[in-house]
Amino acid sequence: MFKITAISLPILSTLPFLFLFLFLSHADSSQLYDEEHAVLIKLKQPPPITHWTPSNPSHCTWPEITCTRYSITRLYLNITSITEIIPSFISDLKNLTLPDLHYNYIHGQFPRVLLNCSKLPDDIDSLSRLRYFSLGSSNFAFDISASVWYLMELREINLYQNQFNGSFPPEIGNLHNLEILGLAYNTKFLPSRLPSNFTQLKELRTLWMVEVNLIGEIP
Numbered sequence: 298m299f300k301i302t303a304i305s306l307p308i309l310s311t312l313p314f315l316f317l318f319l320f321l322s323h324a325d326s327s328q329l330y331d332e333e334h335a336v337l338i339k340l341k342q343p344p345p346i347t348h349w350t351p352s353n354p355s356h357c358t359w360p361e362i363t364c365t366r367y368s369i370t371r372l373y374l375n376i377t378s379i380t381e382i383i384p385s386f387i388s389d390l391k392n393l394t395l396p397d398l399h400y401n402y403i404h405g406q407f408p409r410v411l412l413n414c415s416k417l418p419d420d421i422d423s424l425s426r427l428r429y430f431s432l433g434s435s436n437f438a439f440d441i442s443a444s445v446w447y448l449m450e451l452r453e454i455n456l457y458q459n460q461f462n463g464s465f466p467p468e469i470g471n472l473h474n475l476e477i478l479g480l481a482y483n484t485k486f487l488p489s490r491l492p493s494n495f496t497q498l499k500e501l502r503t504l505w506m507v508e509v510n511l512i513g514e515i516p
Contacts, residue, residue: 326367333369336389338360339505363395370416371395389415397457400434431455435480438462446471453462457505460485465511472496479505486510 334356341349345488357364363371379401387396393414419440427448438460445454447466454472457479465480465488475498480486490513504515 298329330367333390334387337369337438339386340384362408363413365392371397373397384434385410385413386491390414392416398435399431401436426450430454432459434458436460438485441466443468445466448472451475455479456483458482463487464489465491465495467494470497474500475502476500480509481505481507483509488493488512489513 321372327410334354337349337356337359340349346361349356353359356362356369357367361373362369364374369391372390375397379398382400387393389411391414394416396411396414397463423446428450430445430448430451430453434457436447436459440463441456441461443466445451446466449471450475453476455477458481461483462485469492478498478501486509488510491511493516496516
């Protein structure tokens with residue numbers, strides 16, 4: 298014999314609100330998905346990324362994109378020959394946590410528009426637990442922020458093939474956990490010696506310093 302259990306009136310009274318909440322949540326997610334798709338379509342030129350097209354609306358399946366709960370969290374634009382500045386509307390990707398732009402030709406200053414992405418820190422010194430830092434082959438031309446040399450958890454720095462100004466900062470010796478340092482092909486560095494506290498990098502096992510106007514001996 299089947300037994301039918303009555304549902305109490307208070308539970309019945311909350312069901313419409315539950316359905317409304319689920320409907321609105323789905324609507325918000327759908328709207329965000331459409332907005333992010335529009336951002337990618339604007340971002341695809343230049344250079345042309347041929348498979349980023351309105352006829353393929355499932356952008357979470359595109360090779361350069363990683364989504365979490367159908368929202369873009371990672372964007373891989375490495376080796377796409379970008380030569381323009383990063384447009385301001387990239388900050389409309391509200392949940393972006395990892396933009397990868399290395400191996401491009403982005404001239405000038407670091408694209409600070411990335412700092413407008415709400416899920417990213419508001420400056421480099423907010424990344425106190427950062428372990429990997431790469432701006433390699435990006436053709437940036439600016440002074441490396443002194444804040445980089447105070448990120449004590451860094452294990453790897455790749456700043457090769459840019460147009461960085463200045464010289465080797467003495468604060469580089471602060472990075473006691475650093476294992477890999479790539480500064481090669483920064484030909485605009487001023488002729489300079491490595492700072493004496495370079496010997497404090499006890500964990501260093503890979504050093505790539507070709508064509509950086511280095512003079513004198515490596516301690």
